[in-house]
Amino acid sequence: MPAAKSDSPGRVRRIARLIFRVCLFGGLAAIATLVVAVLVTMASLPSFADMMQKPNGQTVRVHASDGSLLLSLGPSYGDWLPYDRIPAEMRNAIVAVEDRRFYSHPGVDPIGVARMFYVAKRLHDEGRRLQGGSTITQQIARNIFLSSKYSYGRKIREAILALAMERKFSKAQILELYLNRVYFGGGAYGIDAASRKFFGHPGDKLNLAEAAIIAGLVKAPSHYSPSADAQAARDRASVVLDVMVDAGTLTPAQAKGVNLDSVTFAPEPKQNSVRYFTDWALSQLDTIVDEQAAPLDVWTTLDKRMQDAADASIRQNTPKDLQGALVSMENDGAVRAMVGGTDYVTSIYNRATQAQRQPGSAFKLFVYLSALEAGVKPGDPVVDEPITIDNWSPRNSSRRFLGPIDVRTAFAFSINTVAAKIGQQVGFDSVADMAHRFGITTQINTHPSMVLGTSDVRLIELTRAFAAISANGNAVTPYGILKVSTTDGTVIYQREAVQPRVLVAPFVAAEMTDLLQTAVNVGTARAAQIGRPVAGKTGTTSSNKDGWFLGFSSGLTTGVWMGRDDAKPIPGLQGGRNPAQAFSAFMRVALQTRPAEKFATDPTLPEWQLEPDDEAYFGNPDQGFGGDGAPAPEAQDEVTGEVPDVQPAPGDVPPPADTPAAPPRAETPAEPQLDQRWLDNVLRDQKRPPQSPPRGN
Structure with a gap:
């Protein structure tokens, strides 16, 4: 037994030596492995020149149809600033706040790592994850070579890359890389881009206060960005100055002399309505x-x-507290203009492409298209009288009935009872099918009231339907991208012409154009006149929640919607007022460089509206009419709502200031007064055989 006791200390020493040897050889093996990994990584690292060219993310430059730059999206890179052009204040600030021992560690900070493990254990106990802890070299290694996904494997690779970079590049080169590649928020990469974005001058002109602000952005670019919260950016910069004092790169007196409140930030560029278009186009x-x-x-x-x-037309013609939207396209579907709201900054919601609203009488396009395709002619007689379909009794906004009239008059004045009769005759399913045929993708109900536009639609889809009529009955698919190329000019996408697809026969489109043109000339859409042939239709929903105008002229089709996002009633809102005025204001400018074009069919007016010559009918294209006069009443447009007075509604806005002023308005045929004497005249006229309009080619 005594011998066993004497052997005990020897056994412990042997075990201790064994453990020591295992740890020693294991440590040496680990160090050797690390050295090999660093050397291999160092050999595979690109040159400093290649590192300078390494981009972060994809930049997309969007051009208008004339080739001019609309905007640039994605990362923004300023000029590359060599180390000696980077202000010392900027270098000192970023080192103090991001990596105080930058000039002394080999790429990985042992003190920082020890502190990281200590903090990691505490955060783990609290159920949180460690953030930060990387040196400047590790950050640049991660930004260039790795992803931001957190994992222990990524942290190990990040450390090896950092050690390799420190062996291959100097501290000055690493700091130069960092300050020209790190993300500072607002899409700006590098101090030159950040300086230009936030202060409006190059990065080599940064002063101490500005350098402190930029250095403070790295920790949380979105939170401390001057664009988002200028005061938060100043508060963070104050912390940076205190850290610089603690690090010894700034004296307390120097820090105290910095007036952060005097720093002037560059104004944010105004996000105009073009962003509605680019958001829509780039989504494809x-x-x-x-x-x-x-x-x-x-x-x-x-x-x-x-x-x-x-x-300008939407901003100036949309009543206060309302929203407005506009989309305009060529007969081939090329979208030339798009406005999704009155202010993109306050609302990026695109009401031209996303909002689904009831179209009111603008939906009658599909009712009358179905009738024309079934053989009805614009001059065919119809009777405006009370009607009940499945316990539904539509009424006209005038609360009156005209008796015997013709199809053209019923459409021009948007008479609801006649639309209901026609819908019943052709079948409500046929009307819904016609709407879908012309590009309406939303669900269309087939209740009798559907003829008055009770199903929701999108503005861009309803506009494409009107564009198909302008295109002689051929399908129109809206598009916004013509070509995509890389920066070296290599074309990777080129839009090809689409083979025409016939939706309705050309003569049906011509007869529909006849009806639409009559609505503008003498009916509910007279405020949309622009001094050249125009075809279009108004729409106003019940309780005046939505106002629409859609029309075309000289190969350009434009749709306008106005209303509230919460769909509350708007007293006085009607398609024949502000929406039609916005259409007119826009089209006068948009068509300035195009010759006036007659439509494929010469419209025939109701007999009581015929004029002795074409000039009285169309007006002189060079002089224009209708823009500065009183807007036309929407006499028979909708289900509910009173017949409006012909004077402009309070708050109506005149055409844009830069729109050429229209000379005195040409004489326009008087609006028929819906009184008994006028009705008697209509009844007398109906005793004569109806005259059909000339058919279009």
């Missing part, structure tokens, strides 16, 4: 190209002159 980019990394140039259909006119 992933479906036409596969490139996800290389910078791209996207060439669009947008016409800047038309877009400016569209923005």
Whole structure:
């Protein structure tokens, strides 16, 4: 037994030596492995020149139809600033706040790692995850070579890369890389881009206060961005100055002398309505190209002159506290202008492409298209009288009935009872099918009241339907992207012409144009006149919740909607007022460079509206009419709502200031007064055989 006791200390020493040897050889093996990994990584690192060219993310430059730049999305890179051009204040600030021992550690900070493990255990006990702890070298390694997904494996690779970079590049080069590549928020990468964005001058002109603000952004770019919260950016900069004092790169007196309140931030560029178009167009980019990394140039259909006119027409004609939207397209579907709201900054919701609203009488386009396709002619006689269909009894806004009239008159004055009769005759399913045939993708109900536009639609889809009539009955698919290329000019997408697809026979489209033109000339849409042939239709929903006007002229189709996002009633809102005025204001500018074109069919007016010559009918295209006079009443447009007075509603806004002023308005045929004497005249006229309009080609 005594011998066993004497052997006990020897056994412990042998075990201790064994453990020591295992740890020693294990540590040496680990160090050797690390050294090999660092050396291999160092050999595979690109050159400093290649590192300078390494981009972060994809930049997309969007061009208008004339090739001019509309906007650039994605990362923004300023000029590359060499180390000696970076202000010392900027270098000192970023080192103090991001990596105080930058000049002394080998790429990984042992003290920082020890502190990281200590904090990690405490956070783990609290159920939280460790954030931060990386040196400047580790951050640049992660930004260039790795992803931001957190994992222990990524942290190990990040450390090896940092050690390799420190072996291959100098501290000055690493700091230069960092300050020209790190993200500072607002899409700005590098101090030059950040300086230009936030202060409006190059990065080599930064002073101490500005450097402190930029250095403070790295921790949380979105939270401390001057664009989002200027005071938060100043408060964070004050912390940076205190850290610089603690690090010894700034004296207390110098820090105290910095007046952060005097720093002037560059104003944010105004996000105008073009962003509604670019948001819509670029949402289709992933479906036409596969490139996800290389910078791209996207060439669009947008016409800047038309877009400016569209923005002005919506801003100036939309009543206060309402929203307005406009979309305008060519007969082939090329979208030339798009406005999704009165202010993109306050609301990025695109009411031209996303909002679904009831179209009111604008939906009668599909009712009358179904009738024309079934053989009804614009001059056919109809009777405006009370009617009940499945316990539903539509009424006219005038609360009166005209008796015997013709189809053209019923459409021009948007008479609801006649629309209901026609819908019943052709079948409500046929009307719904016609709407879907013309590009309406929302659900259409088939209740009798559907003829008055009780199903929700999108403005862009209803506009494409009217564009199909302008295109002689051929289908129109809206598009915004013409070409996509890389920055070296390599074209990776080019839109090809689409073969025409006939929706209705040309003569049906011509007869529909006849009806639409009559509505503008003498009916509910007279405020949309622009001094050249126009075809269009108004729409106003019950309780005046929505106002619409859609029409076309000289190959350009434009749709306008106005209303409230919460769909509350709006007293006085009617399609024949503000929406039609906005259409007129826009089209006068948009069509300035185009010759006036007659439609494929010469419209025939109701007999009591015939004029002795074409000039009285169309007006002189060079002089225009209707823009500065009183808006036309929407005499028979909708289900409910009173017949409006012909004077402008309070708050109606005149056409844009930059729209050419219209000379004195040409004489327009008097509006028929819906009194007994006028009705007697109509009844007397009906005793004569009805005259059908000439058929279009």
